[in-house]
Amino acid sequence: MEVWRPGGLVSPCGTRLCRFFHRPVNGPAGYRAEPGLYQIKMDIAKTIKEAIHASDAGGPSSIPLSAIELSVPEHEKFGHYATNFAMRLAALPGGGKKPFDLAAELAGKISQNAPPGFFEKVEAVAPGFINFWLSKETLRDALADAARAGDDYGKSDTGGGETVIVEYSQPNIAKMMHVGHLRTTIIGDALANILDFLNYKVVRWNYLGDWGTQFGKLIVAYKEWGKREAVEKHPIEELQELYVRFHREMEAKPELEKRGQEEFKKLEDGDAENRKLWEWFREESIKELNKMYEVLGVRFDVWIGEAFFESQMKALMDELLTRGIAEKSEGSLVVKLDADGLPPALIQKSDGASLYLTRDIANLRYRLAEYKPVKILYVVANEQSLHFAQLFAIAKMLGLDSAELVHVKYGLVLGDTGKKLSTRQGFVQLLSEALDEAVVKAREVLEKREEKLSDAEKREVAYAVGVGALKYNDLKENRTTDITFNWEKMLDFTGDSAPYLQYAYARAKSVLRKAGEVGAHDFARSQDFSALISDSGFALIRRIIEFPDVVVRAGELYSTSVLATYLYKLAVAMNKFYETTPILKDENAARRDARLVLLDTAARVLQRGLGLLGVRTPEKI
């Protein structure tokens, strides 16, 4: 919402384009902004501004470019870009004119003031939109820029080289990863990729759940029923089996719960036997986890888990008490958060042991001191909202406020019953099984195809397609909504799915392979560009020039679905282009080259975008 002030229209700068215009054009070494795209929007905004000045709109004496919003309309018949600025201006006090009249007046002025040949058409439409059609030459230049930028296309300097810590995956040691763990792992990985692309210095952090009462329980279970050989053979399976059994037996013998807590307390106090068991559990588990990460193609820079902060717990709890931040309550230590409208946060159990929250406070302090980040993203499920609200509130009380703290929450993966999956009750769909299933299915489909691939290639492709399908299925959806686990949907390789995108890419590459060397098209000399590219080709260019903005938006909103949705539309435009436009059989060399360059550029954008999502793009499929 803009506010009207004497001297101008002041925007609190909440809009996307506002940030866009405030971004520097040229980033630091190694990064380059997109002069083509940037210039286009800048020119449009400038032209609007000049038009407002030149008109007697009764508008403000000065309008910052940032106040002028451009959007990409859903339907192309509303132009390449559109603005509702005239309607906003008319609605302001002193506007005085009818929105449509103002829009029409501005549209006329814009046409006059624009650089010659920049627009094809500028039109005012009821109730007061101004729609812009870029000229074929402008689109040609934008495509030429994108083609020239190559693999750097879409990079920008939004991050300015600042450090961001992205915490994701955080699996529990001794528990198998189920399909619910997929979300944090791949959303975190994709966000890290995107932020890296936007020139943030990204620290990928796997905060292992390697400490806590659960290990007391596990130690009890192992001492009662465990066998060393069994654990060595299948570490995580066996440990999880013990954990599940513990909870089963606990129903009949409630005293087990207390024993679990006691064993954890002993572990925390340094009991040699428990310590040794814990180290063993941890080591075996990490080996297994790494296998899973390799399959998923996910990596981390830092593997510091909860146990790392164990030695600082006592001092931290004492400090919180001494500084008057925490207080005693029923034998335990709590931080009252009434001022933030939150329930009290427990930071020490009555037996003196620490809690998850306590370790997270120590963790935060450590991160700020060691990495000096501007942001920390916690990619953790919705259900932990309260935990993070409490953590952030306590951080403020402690003055740990040098970084922006963000709980990047995501919805739960629910079972068929509509309820959350729970390891304790044993009703889970294992991630490894889901991945296997997807790869097998991909292989089956592949076997039915005519494309000749070697056995090794088939294995490779089935793997890329199966894993990609699973990942994309999650990444395309809005983060915050709960999703229901659904085999059918996960294994559907048609429509809006990773295989569709991978297929579009492979087809484009196939055309390019058959064409041989792509002649370097001289865009500057193709004056008759509109004769070279079909309508569907221009629609494809329109998609291509959206890419840099989409990446920025995905980074701002921490949203993978923004990028995934865009890539799907890009692939649709690609399919349509080579469905309707002759390429290889075109005998006009200049026209053929121009079309090949367009296809090549689109394919690169698709590959880059999917790469950011962590989905691989085989050359043949």
Add this chain to the structure above:
RNA sequence: GCUCUUGUAGUUCAAUGGAUAGAAUAUCUCCCUCCGAAGGAGGUGAUGCUGGUUCGAUUCCAGCCAAGAGCACCA
């Protein structure tokens, strides 16, 4: 009970306060003449309810209804 999240075609999901609410899937028709049917063209079908703010509301606000999650010794 309190807090948070979410209610959109049969199903699974989209939609910076904008224009005719988009897709996918299922279902019903068509299409292998550059490249490759994991594809393309078309038909059917939806905003939980009641108000409010706005030129304009799926979006913002209030109330109701429904689902899920969380709420002191788990993580």
